[in-house]
Every structure is written in structure tokens, then in C-alpha cells.
Amino acid sequence: MSVLILLIAFSILIAGGFLFAFIWSVKKGQYDDDYTPSVRMLFDDNPTDSTASSLTPKQK
Amino acid sequence: MQQLERFQYDNKIVRNFAYATIIWGIVGMLVGLWVALQLVFPKELNLQPLFSFGRIRPLHTNAVIFAFVGNGIFMGYYYSLQRLLKTRMASDLLSKIHFWGWQLIIVAAAVTLPLGITTSKEYAELEWPIDIAITIIWVVFGWNMFATILKRRERHLYVAIWFYIATFVTVAVLHIVNSFELPVSLTKSYSWYAGVQDALVQWWYGHNAVAFFLTTPYLGLMYYFMPKAANRPVYSYKLSIIHFWALIFIYIWAGPHHLLYSALPNWAQSLGVVFSFTLIFPSWGGMINGLLTLRGAWDRVREDVILKFMVVAVTAYGMATFEGPMLSLKTINAISHFTDWTIAHVHVGGLGWNGMLTFGILYWLIPRIFKTDLYSKRLANVHFWIATLGILFYAIPMYWAGFTQASMWKQFNESGNLAYPQFVETVTYLRPFYAVRSLGGLLFVFGALLMMYNLLKTVARGKLVANEDAEAPALEKIYHTHKGEHWHRWIERRPVRFLIVTLVVILIGGIVELVPTFLVKSNVPTIASVKPYTPLELQGRDLYIREGCYTCHSQMIRPFRSETERYGEYSKAGEFVYDHPFQWGSKRTGPDLAREGAGNNRKNNLWHFNHLDDPQVVTPGSVMPSYSFMIDKKLDTSTTAAKIRAMQKLGVPYEKGYDQLANKDLVKQAKTIAEDLAASEVNVPSDREIIAIIAYLQRLGTDIEKSKTAQTKN
Numbered sequence: 001m002s003v004l005i006l007l008i009a010f011s012i013l014i015a016g017g018f019l020f021a022f023i024w025s026v027k028k029g030q031y032d033d034d035y036t037p038s039v040r041m042l043f044d045d046n047p048t049d050s051t052a053s054s055l056t057p058k059q060k
Numbered sequence: 061m062q063q064l065e066r067f068q069y070d071n072k073i074v075r076n077f078a079y080a081t082i083i084w085g086i087v088g089m090l091v092g093l094w095v096a097l098q099l100v101f102p103k104e105l106n107l108q109p110l111f112s113f114g115r116i117r118p119l120h121t122n123a124v125i126f127a128f129v130g131n132g133i134f135m136g137y138y139y140s141l142q143r144l145l146k147t148r149m150a151s152d153l154l155s156k157i158h159f160w161g162w163q164l165i166i167v168a169a170a171v172t173l174p175l176g177i178t179t180s181k182e183y184a185e186l187e188w189p190i191d192i193a194i195t196i197i198w199v200v201f202g203w204n205m206f207a208t209i210l211k212r213r214e215r216h217l218y219v220a221i222w223f224y225i226a227t228f229v230t231v232a233v234l235h236i237v238n239s240f241e242l243p244v245s246l247t248k249s250y251s252w253y254a255g256v257q258d259a260l261v262q263w264w265y266g267h268n269a270v271a272f273f274l275t276t277p278y279l280g281l282m283y284y285f286m287p288k289a290a291n292r293p294v295y296s297y298k299l300s301i302i303h304f305w306a307l308i309f310i311y312i313w314a315g316p317h318h319l320l321y322s323a324l325p326n327w328a329q330s331l332g333v334v335f336s337f338t339l340i341f342p343s344w345g346g347m348i349n350g351l352l353t354l355r356g357a358w359d360r361v362r363e364d365v366i367l368k369f370m371v372v373a374v375t376a377y378g379m380a381t382f383e384g385p386m387l388s389l390k391t392i393n394a395i396s397h398f399t400d401w402t403i404a405h406v407h408v409g410g411l412g413w414n415g416m417l418t419f420g421i422l423y424w425l426i427p428r429i430f431k432t433d434l435y436s437k438r439l440a441n442v443h444f445w446i447a448t449l450g451i452l453f454y455a456i457p458m459y460w461a462g463f464t465q466a467s468m469w470k471q472f473n474e475s476g477n478l479a480y481p482q483f484v485e486t487v488t489y490l491r492p493f494y495a496v497r498s499l500g501g502l503l504f505v506f507g508a509l510l511m512m513y514n515l516l517k518t519v520a521r522g523k524l525v526a527n528e529d530a531e532a533p534a535l536e537k538i539y540h541t542h543k544g545e546h547w548h549r550w551i552e553r554r555p556v557r558f559l560i561v562t563l564v565v566i567l568i569g570g571i572v573e574l575v576p577t578f579l580v581k582s583n584v585p586t587i588a589s590v591k592p593y594t595p596l597e598l599q600g601r602d603l604y605i606r607e608g609c610y611t612c613h614s615q616m617i618r619p620f621r622s623e624t625e626r627y628g629e630y631s632k633a634g635e636f637v638y639d640h641p642f643q644w645g646s647k648r649t650g651p652d653l654a655r656e657g658a659g660n661n662r663k664n665n666l667w668h669f670n671h672l673d674d675p676q677v678v679t680p681g682s683v684m685p686s687y688s689f690m691i692d693k694k695l696d697t698s699t700t701a702a703k704i705r706a707m708q709k710l711g712v713p714y715e716k717g718y719d720q721l722a723n724k725d726l727v728k729q730a731k732t733i734a735e736d737l738a739a740s741e742v743n744v745p746s747d748r749e750i751i752a753i754i755a756y757l758q759r760l761g762t763d764i765e766k767s768k769t770a771q772t773k774n
Contacts, residue, residue, distance in 0.1 A: 034297045034298040034301070035293075035297055037216050037218055037219070037297060038219075038287070038293035038294045038297040038300075039293045040214075040216075040218075041143075041144060041218050041284065041287065041288075041293075042287060042288065042291060042292075042293060044143075044530075045143070045146055045530040045531055045532050046529065046530065046531070047066060047529050047530065047531040
């Protein structure tokens, strides 16, 4: 059982490190692009002859 | 400009999962309707032994969670993942193995649960060979997902994919940890944990099954299918990132709210409350993000039936995730716990959030992969209204019933005695509510049948595009980071690292709550008079587990005067140290049984015999199924030795070599009970199952009584 305890202690240590990194980066970070992905997913990738027309979302 | 690559999306796997979702959904709902009606017509609808309430209620929960919602997750996931990553699934073979493996597991569940092969741990009732199969298939699913992520043509991982990843990782950990069990035979195992610890692990799992099977994957689906159906981007992409991290981090800590006022250490309960309450913020982040996606497009909701389904789904999610934190407050939980309130709560989530979102996705997706239009929008509209009405007819009577039930349990009269001392009084009062609830269920199933018809017609007029052509530029090989880039991008580009981060984040929560109870011995005060079960009682206990008695009877007396008056001394952690698995239950359709054999609750053997034979004769108005088959069925004593050995391995202090002597003791104790019954002119051979279960019921709660008599003597 003591092996388990040791493993767990290490896990917490690593996890704490990640948590720290997480909070630190949230405070420091900025979103460089928090918009495009939400629009990009609306486009379908149906093959087209001209690449230009694929830039408009397909209207149903 | 990068060279455009041509490839094909696999729609066949999507179709298969869609069909499975519809079929299992209807099966699971029908079983639900059946168990609901069993509470209205207990004599007619409890077909013993295979289809009695205790055996098929777990079938209902397992079917709707893992078969209906499970297949729904995979349907949406196979459709959206390919498109979001602009690539076909990494391996069609793995997709196929995943599909058929999952269906086989469901069939195995549908066969074993009515046979009484169960671990009795809620939503994890399936026995160990099936647990192993689940693990393997889950790995296949994950492998395929990560391999697909690695060969993607889109650098950025859309928010939905994070939800899928978190789901995969967390469910894997939860399932494995909760399924630690020691096999006794191919169809029987004992939980590795006992009593309080088993309860904590179980509800850590149980709550997170709700979180990571019914919530996070469906949020992922919401983030894909709702913008798609509305053809507008999600309200705030930033919010989706924030609420994702907050949600997975907090969810894992909430489990103990299922054990408030139980024998779980109080600090663990409080921790659970704090985090459960905090959950309202990330949950509502998702709800608000979903609803606001439709800002400025509400006129379309009036016309588009798919959006209607989705709006109701997200609204139900919002209501359920408001109610959840409220229910986890101790003051409210004191009222709601063990009542039908919980049932109402889960069905707002299950029918509303999962059900309605699945229907919306199916109506959107099936016509698309069959390159046709929906057969009848009118019919879909009818379905929408029937299903919405069904939810109301289900939830309102159950809320009402739950509140009524709690009030009746807790009501004292002027002289300070329980106003309703007979538990059955509350049961009789609730039966009309159960009837209306069944009507709600019936409406919901009927709606689902309409959908099946509508979609079958749609399929018939179209043709499956098994491999859908697509085209996208190849992924640039080298990624140039640019200054000012957000940290989150770093993770998004690295799925494997992302997996590790997610794993670690969810583990912290689990570990911090689980470890101390394992380590701190003082959490489980040992009571000297608590002794291991006799072999007959142990066998009887396994029958109690087999019949799913825990689905209606708790074994946990909370420290309230209304409960100690009714059931006796409140439950102590030390009383459960030999309980592999624990049997605290989560619902009191019948009375608590923690002290069934002790104090004022104690009944004679004859009472138990007659009651198990025909509950309605002994307790008019009871909704309990009859267990008369146990009078005829011989107790299988060939397993006794193996069971004792397993218990020894788990730390239960039977003397060395007792496994060989156990059956002798068993026969002796059985004879005493049979003789006692014979004295009351009930002649039943001592080798029958009913003797064993009576022995177990008579044992319940007696340990602590012994310690009390010892104390007074001193």
C-alpha cells in the first residue's frame, strides 16, 4: 500500500505544478485568436472547383 | 497557398451509431416506463425473478446512460471529429471494433442484469468480465481518437474536441478505480473497498459518470451541432475555453454530495458541498454560451424544430445545473435525499438535456448523411411538443412527490411522535404521483417512436453517402509561434500533452478526496462489537445484492430525530468495515434497513417469511415485489468457501481455514431459522434461499446493539 501513497504524493506534486502553470498563464496570457475557430467550424469542406467559393458558408 | 488534399469522411460509422442510439434509446426508455409502472401495479408487473424492480431498474439506468447516451456521444463524436480535424478517422477497423464491441457490451448488460449478476454499485453494476471488456473497448475508442487527432489537417483543436478528450481520460480513470473488485467466480466479485471507502469511491465515480458521460461529451456535441444547426458561431469562444477548464477541474471534487449526513467524515462532506456549489459557475457558463449563440436568431427557433429541441435541451441543462448545486447544500439535501426529488432532478437532466439534444442532433444529422430532407417537419414538431410535455408530466409529479415524501417522513405530531409512523403510509400517498409520472414517461417514449418512424422514412427516401468527399489543405509541417500568442494555443497544438494535463487536473481532485480516507484510520472508528457476517448471512447478503434491494432500501440512518425515531440509532462508519460492497443505497422507496434486525424494528422470522412471500398481504399498500421464488430455490452453498477466502483476502478477519468449516456453520444457522419457522407452522427446508436472506435481514444493525448492552453492563 505504501507504494500507492508514494505514487499519489508524486502525482499531487506534478499536478500542483501544472495547476500553478495553469493559473500563472491565465493571468499572463492573452488570446491571440479567440474568434476565428468558432467561425471556421461552420464551413464545410466539400470539394469545389474554385477555392474562392468555399469561403462562404453553405446556406441551407 | 498549400496544396489541397482530397479525402473522404466515414459516414457509415456515424449512421451505425445513430441507429444504435435510436434503438437502445427506445429500449432503455421502455424499460424505464416498465419500472415506473411497477410502482403503480407491483403485483402485475413484477415478473419474478428475472424482471422484478430491483433487477431491471439498473437495466434501465445502464441502458439509457451507456446505450442511449453512450451511442449518442459516439454518433456525434464520429461525425464532428472528422470534420473538425479535416481528416477521416485514423482507422476504420478500430471504428468498427468500437461500434460492435460497445453493442456487445450492451447486450451482455441486458442479459446479465435480469439474471441478477450485479456488483450493486450504481451505474457500475456490470460484473468484472464486462468491466474488462468496457476498458478494452474504451481504449480502442481513445486510441482511434488520438490517432485521428495526430493526423489532422487543422492545427487548432476546436473546443468540442477538448470536451471529448476530457471525457475519454476521466471516464477511463473513473471506471478503472471504481471497478477494483476481487472475482469470486465468473459472475461474482467483491468490491475491493469496504463500507465508507467503498461509498466514497462509488459516488466519486457515480457523480462523475453524470459529469463526464452525460455532461462533458454532450457539451462538446452542443458546441458543434448547435452552431452548425443555427449556422452562426458560438457566442463566446473565450468563455468556452474558460468554462471547460473550470468545469473539469471542479467536477471531479463533487462526489461526496451524494453522501451528506452519512457516515462519511464530515470534512469530506463539506469539501463536496463547496465544490458542488461552485459548479454552478462553469455549468452556467456553458448554458449561457449555448443560449446566447442564438442571439438575434430567436425568430428561427420558432420555425426550426431542430433548434427548438436544442433550446429546450440547453435550458434543461441550465435548470439541472442550478438545481444540482442547490441540492448539494446540506439544508436542502436533508429534505431531498432518498426521495423522488432526486429522481425528478436526474430526469430533467436525462430527458431534457441528453434526450432533447440527442433528438435534435439526430434530426439534423440523418438527413445530411443521407443527402435528403427530413421526411416530415410536422411530425418532428409533434415529437417536440410531446417530448416537452412528457418531461413536464414526469418532473412535476416527481418534485411534488419528493417534497411530500420528505415532509411526511419528518412530520411530528403534537405529542412529539412521528405523524406517519408506518412507512407504507407515505408509499400509498405517492402512488397517484407515480401514475402521472408514468404518463410522462409514456409520452416521452411515444415521441421517440414518432422520431424513429420519421427518420426511417427519411432514410428510405435518401441514400447513405458512406464516404463523403472533402478537401482541405495539408497541415503545415513547421509551426511558427508568434509573439503575443496565447498560452492556450500551446496546449491546443499538442494533443498528447493536453491529454496529460487533463489527466493530472482531474486526478488532483480524486486523490485529495480519496487518499485521506484510506490513510487516516481515525476516519473509520472501529467498533469492537462489529463482527464479520456468518457464512449464511454473507450468502444472504449476496442475495440482497442480486435482487437489487438497494434500489429501494437504504442502509444509512442519518442523524436526524425523524430518522432515529423511525429507524433507531444513526449509522456509524465503523459498522460498515466488512461491507464489500457497501449497501447504503440512494433512494427510499421502502424504509431504511440499516437496523432491520435490531431494536424496535426487529420482526420475527415468520414476519420476514410472509413478507418476502407476499408483501401486500403483510403490508397492504406496499409496492414491493414478491420474492416467493426464494422459498423454492435452493441456496448455492458451493460458493461459500470461495467467498470466505475472497473476504479474507480483502481483510475480513475470518479465522485461517474457516473457508472449509463455513458451510457447517451455515447449515447449523439455517436449521435454527427453519426450526423457528416450523414452530410457527411454516415448513420450509433449511437449504432454501429465503432462509439465507432472512438471516441477513435479522443481522442488520445488531452489532451496535451488542456494544450498547456491553456498555450498560460495564
